[in-house]
Amino acid sequence: MNEPNRFEAYDEHGGQDDWEGREKDEDRGAGKGHEETEGHGPHDTTPPGPGNGDGQGGSGGGAPGPAQNPDQPPRIPLPRASVEDTGQPLPPLEELPKPAPLVLEHPVLKSLLGAWALAACSPEETAAVEDHLGACGTCADEALRLREAVGLLHPPESLDLDPGLRTRVLEGCLDRRPPRIPVPEWAAPYDAETARLDALLRDMGDAEWHAPVRLRWFEADAATSRRTTVAGVIAHLLTVDGLVALALGLDDPLGEVTAQAPTPAARTEAYWRGSHFPPTRSVRAPWREQSHDLVRTVSFTGGGAGKLSVSYGDFELPLHDAMLDRAFECWVHAEDIAEAVDYPYEPPSPRHLNRMIDLAARMLPTAVAVRRQHGLASPVHGRHLVTAGEPGRTLRLEIEGLGGGEWLIPLDSPAAVGSAEHEVAHVALDGVEFCQVAAGHVSPEEAAAGQVGDREAIRDVLFAAASLSRM
CATH class of the missing domain: 1.20.120.450 (dinb family like domain)
Structure with a gap:
């Protein structure tokens, strides 16, 4: 019988193994092929035992593996039990040692006041500066001034200029040096x-x-x-x-x-x-x-x-x-x-807005009379014609907020004089909203007005204000 090749041997599954590697594995008690020992030939059908293909350490696929040594730990460790599953208390946490407080000289602490006001110091520096502020009045005053200055660097309000800023600046300049030719x-x-x-x-x-x-x-x-x-x-x-x-x-x-x-x-x-x-x-x-x-x-x-x-x-x-x-x-x-x-x-400054509202209020009697001529305002039923300078029915127009004030609007004739004794209605409006009505941007029926008195008179005045608008 011919001796098998030294370098290759064919097992029953058609695989190729290194012969020298097989001899070394057999010497160690572990190998990939079948163990050819007494009672276990290459075609032995004895079921695999522990350490074979179905046991621990096998190569899988039904191929028998090496026997497991009971004195050695398994090649694949078993899962470990969690501490929470045992019911035992968790081990205490190890607290890190607190760093020693910084010991800084007064000039160094004073130089850190600016960074402290901007919240740019480290925790250790912040603690050292705040401890120092409790004992040094000079540095405490300086820190307070720096904190107020930081507040000015980050204003919470809008960056848009105040509409009255230009007027105030001009008034301040003109108070010091009046213009040679002033604006009326x-x-x-x-x-x-x-x-x-x-x-x-x-x-x-x-x-x-x-x-x-x-x-x-x-x-x-x-x-x-x-x-x-x-x-x-x-x-x-x-x-x-x-x-x-x-x-x-x-x-x-x-x-x-x-x-x-x-x-x-x-x-x-x-x-x-x-x-x-x-x-x-x-x-x-x-x-x-x-x-x-x-x-x-x-x-x-x-x-x-x-x-x-x-x-x-x-x-x-x-x-x-x-x-x-x-x-x-x-x-x-x-x-x-x-x-x-x-x-x-x-909106404009209150002083200028008041002048604009005053112009519209002075134009309302004429606007009411024009609308009455075109049949758009309530007629003057059962009343005599009011002559120039004579008081007649009056509506009190109260403007609240910016540019506020009160105006007595004669209703019967532009030549009449408004009189509180002949007041038949009272309307209250916000200053900006009244201007929006006079500009045609808000409908008279939608104006949020407080109304008391003659409804026809109130409607005539509000629609007369809207008729002042034009392109």
């Missing part, structure tokens, strides 16, 4: 509102000038609107301010089109139609220059210029009221622009 008091609201709008326009990008804006007003007791852009709104302000420029002898931005466009709406439409291209940010320069010319001219002409008359086509206003009217419209349209570009915009 009745022109100050227009000067302030154009400056605020110009500051908003200065920070706008090219794309924002084409943001859509909807101009809103009331006409025939119905809400009306006109779609344009931010640049179109500035063009509208430019053309209507031109009515004041004409009264002062300045150039008209419409040029020769003035005769064909006497009203504010007609002037605006004529300017939009006459433009070769839609208005862009280039319209800011002529509007800004015209507003400066208006303020400069009324300042040089003195207080007497306020008696000039400014024609709006179908009605006229004295120059001092026309400047208030232009300031009011500048603020209203500035809010339209700010809303279109998603930017906050504050």
